[in-house]
Amino acid sequence: MTSSWLHTVQSKGKGLLQRLPPQWQKLFLPSTLFLLLIGILLFTSRRPEPLWAVSLNGQVVGWVQDREALEEALRQLEEEKEAEYGEGVELSGTLEFTQVTEPDLEPEEPNRLAGRLEKLMTYTVPAAVIVVNGEPVVALAGEEEARRVLDAVQIEYLSSEEGAVLEEVVIKENVAIEPDRVAVDRIKDPEEALRILLQGTDEVITHRVAKGESLWSIAVSYDLTVEDLKKANPDLKSDLLQIDQELSLVVPKPYLTVVTKETVTYTQDIPYPTRTVQDSSLWVYERQIREEGKPGRKEVTWTIVRENGQEIQRELVSEKELEEPVTQVVAVGTKMPVAQGTGRLSWPMSRGSITSRYGLRSGRMHSGVDIAAPTGTPIYAADSGVVTMAQWYSGYGKTVIIDHGNGISTLYGHCSEILVRVGSKVEKGQLIARVGSTGRSTGSHLHFEIRENGRTCDPLRYFQ
The missing domain is CATH 2.20.230.10 (Resuscitation-promoting factor rpfb.)
Known part of the structure; x- marks a missing residue:
């Protein structure tokens, strides 16, 4: 292109000079040659240098002059990742090079562009992915490692009951181990993978028991129930806690159901x-x-x-x-005692909140309502009657029972202090005991029951 343009200029310039008188030709020849040289220099200086446009997944991310230098920098980065994660590491994404000569493009130093590409692209490795009901859950380095984790899940739920003979163990869900390529940060070690399958997350949140704390108070602090805490800590053998004992606060939502x-x-x-x-x-x-x-x-x-x-x-x-x-x-x-109730019951406490209602709780019947309140909170007789029990009563701890006549009686359990005696006649609203946590209890509360002809019923029916 440059030679044809130059030839045209030379031809036209020569024809123009030949039409001039000889004396004028001598005058204009040096100037014409000088201007011609300046024009050639200006043309060549404005012509852009060819660059390589680098595209990732169809989108241009930069330009370089030396394509080979960029490819070498990317190879070095891949070798570093292989040294860290093992063989088989690959950069994901489609990288394309296109030569361009557009003006005003700023080329980038190859190593710098390679560093930017490393952040934009993902390094992947071969993995064994545990798939549950068609959904990928967790990725491990290899199939053997994945099988060991699934075996560990089953072992986790085997019964420790003395004399138990295992006859069958199966996983309820449809589980498969599938080969795939995943991002390097998705690979989990066996311990992390086991925790994810058992808990539904690899999150770890713990609480260290302080002096005076109970399962009840800790559960309330974290907006959990005592049952939630027990699920999160299956190794708990009793409700008694030790100072500095560490409790998990992650309530399990396992991906797998192991049936034994x-x-x-x-x-x-x-x-x-x-x-x-x-x-x-x-x-x-x-x-x-x-x-x-x-x-x-x-x-x-x-x-x-x-x-x-x-x-x-x-x-x-x-x-x-x-x-x-x-x-x-x-x-x-x-x-028969003479005292009779009014027939209309009143709430036995002036403060406190219901934390457990009447009915099935964790597969067992809860025969009353639990009302949480600080230790020492006054407990009042729900109606007039005769005290028929004022003593320790098995899992109820310190307990008061009042007979109101007509087959109706009320029970007040887990008291810290009893203020009446058996045979005492009490009036409706009279102070009879104080809230505590005696007996089988996980925190300070009143267990309140209403019995009709010796059978428990839902106390809240009487206060609707």
Whole structure:
């Protein structure tokens, strides 16, 4: 292009000079040659140098003069990643080079552009991905490692019950291990992968127990329930905590459901029957044991099905009586107290919030309502009546029971202090005890029951 343009200029310039008189030709020839030289220099200086446009996934990200230098810089980066993550590391994304001669383009130093590309592209490696019901969940370095993690999940939920014989263990979901390429930061080590499958996350949040704390108070602090805390800490053997004990606050939402079937044989007590006899010399709230009962013994075999360690089905296979139980004879009073209730119950506390209602709770019947309040909070009689119990009562701890007549009685459990005696007549709203956490309790609260003819009912029915 340059030679043809130059030839045209020379031809036209020569023709123009030949038309001029000789004396003028001598005058204009040096000037014409000088201007021609300046024109050639200006043309060549304005012509842009060819560059390489670098595109990632169809979008230009920069320009370089030396394509080979950029490719070498990228190779060096890939070698560094292979040294860190092993062989098979690749940069994902489509990289293209196009030669351009457009003006006003600023080329970039190859190493610098390679560094920018490293941040824009993703390094991938071969992986074994555990897929649950068609959804990829966690990636590991290899298939053998993935299989060991799945085995560890099943082992995690095997029963530790003495005498249990494992018959079957299966994973409920459709699980597969599939080869794939994933970003290097998605590869998990076996411990992390196991935690994700068991908990639904690899997040770790813990709480260190301080003096005076209980499961109840810790659960309230983190907007959890006591049941949530127990799920997050399956190794807890009791509700008693030690100072500096570390508790997990991550409530598991496992990806997998491990179903186990086991057979267990053990010796079990046979509860002794009780025969009652009436005694008119005793108050109706009094009972006296006339003959002690003795439980019998039997050998039982059960088939137990569990999901993730929680029993969902139990079937009796066989039982064999080893020792017959002895009947207990109890005298029950028939003498009626005079005091009668008003028939309209009042709430037993002036403060506190309901934390557990009447009904099934964790598969077990909760026979009243729990009202959380600080230790020492006053407890008042829900109605007038006669105190028929004012003592320690098994898992209820310190307990007061009031008979209001007409088959209605109320129970106040886990008290820290009892302020009435058996046989006392109390008025509706009278102070009878104070809130505590005695007996089988995980925090300061009142367990309040209403009984109709000896059977518990939902207390909230009386306050609607």
